[in-house]
Amino acid sequence: MTIIKSEVLPLFTDDDLVKVRQAVRAWMIEQEFSLVTQTKMVTASSELGRNMVVYGGGGCARLECLNDFDRRGIRVIFEDQGPGIADISQALTDGFTTGDGLGLGLGLGGAKRLVNDFEIWSEPGHGTRVTITMWK
Amino acid sequence: MDHIPIIKVGEFLLVSIQVDMHDRLAMRLQDDLTTQLIKTRAQGVLIDISSLDIVDSFIGRMIGNIASMMSILGAETVVVGMRPAVAITIVELGLSLSNVRTALNVDKGIGLLRVLVNSIGNEGSRHDNYQK
């Protein structure tokens, strides 16, 4: 598998989040993903990016365009140096939130359902990294 | 843009969400709508999301909150113009929007609001829970 191109975007504010969504959309369009697949990937990115801003103290989003034999992929890696997640399977459960009571606890589990590949690494005190990939 | 315009259409308020909304803008819209509803004594709110290319849990929650607030203030909320790709995505995301009514477009939305508002008028109360 080769990385054809990549770009790193800072993600600390909700304005940054708008820019990340737009970048993911543009990359998906460039690789001619279907409208529904674009929408799923941008929505998943929005969830993970917002988690990073709200809980992770901000970080960066790394966009990658992949070539794997005969298939193309778009991968986005969200990485922060925030407090991390102690219990990942609990965090992935729909309805689980440590938010201020407004959160629905849908972000992580929902993002996982929306994409082809979903990987999460987190260590309390060190940070969180979530990688999502869509293939075509 | 630092706020989303709210237009009065007959006895209803219409909000067209056109921009890629950042979070502060969304919060402000909730406040503005509440203020306008009280000021204009409107009986219903139409939220046009035909320009939105995604609805994530944040925006979904905002729409749900608006509907609950309007309902407490005695007004109905109808969301119109959701794109098919967005509808497919929010189902998979797990967003239910169960307290929100939807219609295909603004015209149909106004029609639905009229029906809702009139049926409430006839019953004499918008809360029919006591009948069950």
Ligand SMILES: Nc1ncnc2c1ncn2[C@@H]1O[C@H](COP(=O)(O)OP(=O)(O)OP(=O)(O)O)[C@@H](O)[C@H]1O
């Ligand atoms: N980057 C992160 N750093 C630290 N904790 C995180 C991070 N991302 C998620 N979490 C934790 O996982 C929980 C679940 O996240 P999830 O996105 O599923 O729900 P939420 O953000 O609480 O609510 P919603 O996304 O529906 O608004 C969060 O409440 C938070 O405790």
Ligand SMILES: [Mg+2]
């Ligand atoms: Mg979240």
